Amino acid sequence: MKMPTQEEPLVVVGAGLAGSLLSLYLARRGYETAVYESRADSREAGFVGGRSINLALSTRGLTALARVGMHERVLRECIPMHGRMIHDLAGNTQLQPYGKPGQFINSVSRQSLNEILMDAADEHDHIHFKFERKLKDLELEDGTPVFDHKGETERVPTRFLFGADGAYSAVRQAMMRSGRFDFSQSYLSHGYKELHIPPASDGGWQLYKNALHIWPRRDFMLIALPNLDGSFTVTLFLAWKGEGTSFEALETTEDVEHFFQTHFPDARALMPDLANDFFENPTGSLVTIRCAPYHSADQVLLVGDAAHAVVPFYGQGMNAAFEDCRILDEMLEMYAPDWGLLAQAFSKSRKPNADAIADLALYNYLEMRSKVADPLFLAKKRADTALHDVLDDGWMPLYSMVTFSNIPYAEVVERAQRQDQILKIGATAVAASVAAGLAFALSRR
Numbered sequence: 001m002k003m004p005t006q007e008e009p010l011v012v013v014g015a016g017l018a019g020s021l022l023s024l025y026l027a028r029r030g031y032e033t034a035v036y037e038s039r040a041d042s043r044e045a046g047f048v049g050g051r052s053i054n055l056a057l058s059t060r061g062l063t064a065l066a067r068v069g070m071h072e073r074v075l076r077e078c079i080p081m082h083g084r085m086i087h088d089l090a091g092n093t094q095l096q097p098y099g100k101p102g103q104f105i106n107s108v109s110r111q112s113l114n115e116i117l118m119d120a121a122d123e124h125d126h127i128h129f130k131f132e133r134k135l136k137d138l139e140l141e142d143g144t145p146v147f148d149h150k151g152e153t154e155r156v157p158t159r160f161l162f163g164a165d166g167a168y169s170a171v172r173q174a175m176m177r178s179g180r181f182d183f184s185q186s187y188l189s190h191g192y193k194e195l196h197i198p199p200a201s202d203g204g205w206q207l208y209k210n211a212l213h214i215w216p217r218r219d220f221m222l223i224a225l226p227n228l229d230g231s232f233t234v235t236l237f238l239a240w241k242g243e244g245t246s247f248e249a250l251e252t253t254e255d256v257e258h259f260f261q262t263h264f265p266d267a268r269a270l271m272p273d274l275a276n277d278f279f280e281n282p283t284g285s286l287v288t289i290r291c292a293p294y295h296s297a298d299q300v301l302l303v304g305d306a307a308h309a310v311v312p313f314y315g316q317g318m319n320a321a322f323e324d325c326r327i328l329d330e331m332l333e334m335y336a337p338d339w340g341l342l343a344q345a346f347s348k349s350r351k352p353n354a355d356a357i358a359d360l361a362l363y364n365y366l367e368m369r370s371k372v373a374d375p376l377f378l379a380k381k382r383a384d385t386a387l388h389d390v391l392d393d394g395w396m397p398l399y400s401m402v403t404f405s406n407i408p409y410a411e412v413v414e415r416a417q418r419q420d421q422i423l424k425i426g427a428t429a430v431a432a433s434v435a436a437g438l439a440f441a442l443s444r445r
């Protein structure tokens, strides 16, 4: 197998989160790597578009960053979120911890995280960023990408190509033409809109800083994640269509004011530019994309959202994309420089795990918008937590396995199902004992 060279490098399409981290992993092994990105360099051009301003980074992402020595640098830009702060309609709040004391997820700005990774990549002689190059076509026979650069076409000789170009991947679109490629996409009937809570007048945070805030309202919800500048990025998740509570029904400033005043009065009070933000900011779609295999012949491999876009409700899309990079690196150890074998092995091992987190992410929307206020759900959570305290890693709540471990997602689902069975049997036994006790007490009256 030929090694990548400057004339025929490894090509990564997309300098987003997965593409930038992947380039670091590849360069560490000494491979010549060229990263082609459709947007301008945000470090020179400032904000270059995109939404989802901040993200929750947790163990999987941090583990992958640590392997290339980046986690401490990134953690300096993070705000720890120790739990969900639930806001009810009356304005009461309740903090539901995510895990054991000392366990938390981290709010980080997408742009600064991306720029930290690109800065680190720039330190390597082996990594070459090429901005404002949009992939137009991919010649699958030999994996040659064709980019548009300011109206000019560039064909790039390539040793092997990684598609890290996000949920609407052009690399994946080219692979779909090849036949024997499975693809499905499923849009939620809900969309999302980002809004803003500014810092307090003294520069501090207007809500408790170290939590992910949730206003669960059963059929829709509002969430807020803290930013380092004292602001919060607020996201409304709501049905696209329908009378009363839907984006479609919010046509005028009065509609928006009334909707927020009715359902989120405490949050409304903190958003002076609500109506302006609401009508200026786009409404985004929420989509799950599955495909298989992730590779094409011996030439191309998809990673991150390009391979598996999941709805954001578990805060795991980026974490899974970073985990892809770590797993790929472990496989490089075994298979490099046989890129074909590497691609096959990666695809086979990652697919079931990506499918599992896609399902879990869909489930977590229901949990966040509805279950967090349900006494039965909270009772089960307490039992789960108590068992985790006693049995340590012998019993881990589902949320902890997803968020605070590197257990493969598919294994997490199996383990959680087994634990649920045990809890059900336990609950049935407790209910039977209580019933027997009551019957005995009554018989002695």
Ligand SMILES: Cc1cc2nc3c(=O)[nH]c(=O)nc-3n(C[C@H](O)[C@H](O)[C@H](O)COP(=O)(O)OP(=O)(O)OC[C@H]3O[C@@H](n4cnc5c(N)ncnc54)[C@H](O)[C@@H]3O)c2cc1C
Binding pocket: 013, 014, 015, 016, 017, 018, 019, 036, 037, 038, 039, 052, 054, 055, 056, 057, 133, 134, 135, 136, 164, 165, 166, 167, 168, 169, 170, 192, 235, 303, 304, 305, 306, 312, 314, 315, 316, 317, 318, 319, 320, 321
């Ligand atoms: C509202 C929202 C909130 C989220 N919150 C979280 C969270 O809290 N935690 C979490 O882990 N995940 C979260 N995610 C998911 C996370 O954003 C994605 O999983 C992550 O960005 C995937 O990284 P990626 O590198 O695969 O794709 P991206 O980050 O999208 O990067 C793709 C890159 O490819 C470039 N590109 C696209 N097309 C081309 C082309 N044709 N040619 C060249 N370049 C191209 C793009 O410009 C971009 O730079 C959230 C997503 C959304 C929508």
Ligand SMILES: NC(=O)C1=CN([C@@H]2O[C@H](COP(=O)(O)OP(=O)(O)OC[C@H]3O[C@@H](n4cnc5c(N)ncnc54)[C@H](OP(=O)(O)O)[C@@H]3O)[C@@H](O)[C@H]2O)C=CC1
Binding pocket: 038, 049, 050, 051, 052, 165, 166, 167, 168, 284, 285, 286, 287, 288, 305, 306, 309, 310, 311, 312
């Ligand atoms: N699973 C999900 O529900 C969602 C996941 N995401 C993920 O988060 C990433 C970053 O988010 P953000 O920066 O806000 O992403 P954006 O929505 O700004 O889009 C990122 C890239 O996808 C392209 N794109 C966006 N919408 C479409 C579309 N409908 N059809 C074709 N291409 C499209 C954009 O092209 P251009 O720059 O030309 O506009 C851009 O290259 C996304 O790339 C995606 O991977 C984002 C939204 C929802």
Ligand SMILES: Nc1ccccc1C(=O)C[C@H](N)C(=O)O
Binding pocket: 055, 056, 084, 212, 223, 312, 313, 314, 315, 364, 368
């Ligand atoms: N980042 C997000 C973006 C959108 C929706 C949810 C999240 C979460 O992180 C939710 C968190 N994991 C929770 O379960 O409370």
